Amino acid sequence: MTVEEQVREIVARITRVDKSIITRHSTFKEIKADSLDIVQALVAVEETFGIEIPDEEAQKFQNFGDFVSYVEKQVAQKGKA
Amino acid sequence: MITSRDMTKNGRIRVAVDAMGGDHAPGEIVRGAVLAARKDDVEVFLVGTTNVLNQELDKYGASGNPHIHLVEASDSIEENESPVDVIRRKPNCSLAVAAKMVKAGEADALLSAGSSGAAAVSAIQYIGMLDGVYRPAIVGSMGSFAPNTVMVDLGANVDCKPYQFVAFAIAGSVYARLFLNIPDPKIALLSTGSEERKGSEAVREAFSLLKNSGLNFIGNIEGGDVLSGKANVIVCDGFIGNVLLKFYESIGGYAQVWTEQKLKRYPPLRGLVRLMFKGLFPATRISRGAEKNGGGILWGVNGVVKITHGASQAPQIANAIEAAKESVKAGVVESMKSELAKFNLGGKS
Numbered sequence: 001m002t003v004e005e006q007v008r009e010i011v012a013r014i015t016r017v018d019k020s021i022i023t024r025h026s027t028f029k030e031i032k033a034d035s036l037d038i039v040q041a042l043v044a045v046e047e048t049f050g051i052e053i054p055d056e057e058a059q060k061f062q063n064f065g066d067f068v069s070y071v072e073k074q075v076a077q078k079g080k081a
Numbered sequence: 082m083i084t085s086r087d088m089t090k091n092g093r094i095r096v097a098v099d100a101m102g103g104d105h106a107p108g109e110i111v112r113g114a115v116l117a118a119r120k121d122d123v124e125v126f127l128v129g130t131t132n133v134l135n136q137e138l139d140k141y142g143a144s145g146n147p148h149i150h151l152v153e154a155s156d157s158i159e160e161n162e163s164p165v166d167v168i169r170r171k172p173n174c175s176l177a178v179a180a181k182m183v184k185a186g187e188a189d190a191l192l193s194a195g196s197s198g199a200a201a202v203s204a205i206q207y208i209g210m211l212d213g214v215y216r217p218a219i220v221g222s223m224g225s226f227a228p229n230t231v232m233v234d235l236g237a238n239v240d241c242k243p244y245q246f247v248a249f250a251i252a253g254s255v256y257a258r259l260f261l262n263i264p265d266p267k268i269a270l271l272s273t274g275s276e277e278r279k280g281s282e283a284v285r286e287a288f289s290l291l292k293n294s295g296l297n298f299i300g301n302i303e304g305g306d307v308l309s310g311k312a313n314v315i316v317c318d319g320f321i322g323n324v325l326l327k328f329y330e331s332i333g334g335y336a337q338v339w340t341e342q343k344l345k346r347y348p349p350l351r352g353l354v355r356l357m358f359k360g361l362f363p364a365t366r367i368s369r370g371a372e373k374n375g376g377g378i379l380w381g382v383n384g385v386v387k388i389t390h391g392a393s394q395a396p397q398i399a400n401a402i403e404a405a406k407e408s409v410k411a412g413v414v415e416s417m418k419s420e421l422a423k424f425n426l427g428g429k430s
Binding site: 016032034035036039040042043055 | 163164169202205206
């Protein structure tokens with residue numbers, strides 16, 4: 001499973017949205033995620049991939065694609081280390 | 082002496098208390114724990130800054146009480162902090178540590194007089210929700226005017242998705258069965274009219290879900306029917322429920338002022354009115370019934386989580402510990418689980 005698929009699974013599980021409707025362009029508002037959903041998703045992704053997502057970075061995410069891109073970058077860096 | 086994490090059962094219900102949460106914490110929380118621990122079927126775990134808690138226990142000569150234990154938590158949540166800080170910034174606050182104890186099976190129930198939002202977030206993140214429940218809900222009885230009616234949600238969920246109303250209905254039914262002894266509670270949806278098409282989009286969708294849920298759903302009722310006894314469980318979102326609750330609680334006081342003004346020329350009658358309202362109208366307070374019946378529980382959590390007023394003093398804290406204990410004994414969580422297992426609540430998309 002790719003990083004994107006795993007992140008999509010996590011977000012879908014927490015927000016209880018069908019994962020098929022979550023695209024890279026979906027905003028958190030569009031998938032009806034509130035602040036608690038978002039924080040839970042951040043924590044779950046951090047634990048799954050063993051990475052840290054600082055709040056200041058998370059606040060920059062405009063949509064699901066931004067979230068995935070950041071996680072992909074962190075996972076790749078971790079792999080190189 | 083006090084032992085830390087000396088988890089013992091011995092037939093006693095173990096209540097983890099957020100000792101740093103509440104307007105009068107930790108002093109009144111500790112004093113309340115001392116009062117509660119006089120009963121022979123409860124163990125209290127005070128979670129917070131243990132050296133401070135020990136000093137408080139010393140004030141009441143209770144530092145050697147074998148039924149009060151201290152658990153260290155390095156942080157606490159302030160009332161003005163965002164509830165989600167419990168997860169990201171303060172995962173070791175007293176509330177989070179107490180919640181983790183319930184999850185780990187080290188405590189049977191959690192009590193907090195601190196931020197209700199933070200308690201809900203802790204419950205969701207560290208204890209978890211029951212299958213089919215998205216967020217916790219608050220159930221409360223309608224008091225003397227409608228003794229066989231409960232309302233849910235009373236404020237935990239301001240914006241609700243349609244499927245949440247079904248979980249609310251189940252929680253209300255379990256409450257009515259366990260605490261009001263109503264075997265097959267009648268469930269109604271609060272709306273702006275009795276017809277199916279009335280109400281907001283979420284309410285209209287919820288009507289359809291409830292109609293097909295297999296629950297004892299009798300349809301919509303309007304505000305004027307809340308106290309009529311037509312329904313045993315009235316389902317609404319937390320915004321409506323909270324507004325209605327506070328309005329309802331305010332009626333007694335305003336009715337007294339109005340009546341006394343009307344009778345200002347008849348001083349003896351005014352005294353009688355004061356007496357009447359003191360005895361009669363406070364009984365309409367939903368929160369009083371809730372305290373007694375365990376309505377301050379966050380329903381839908383996979384463990385007993387009790388929230389109580391921030392202004393609670395020692396006697397209220399002791400009552401809340403007692404109510405948490407009774408909720409464990411009543412099998413609140415197990416009853417919810419078995420009811421939820423009968424229904425497919427679906428997703429929110």
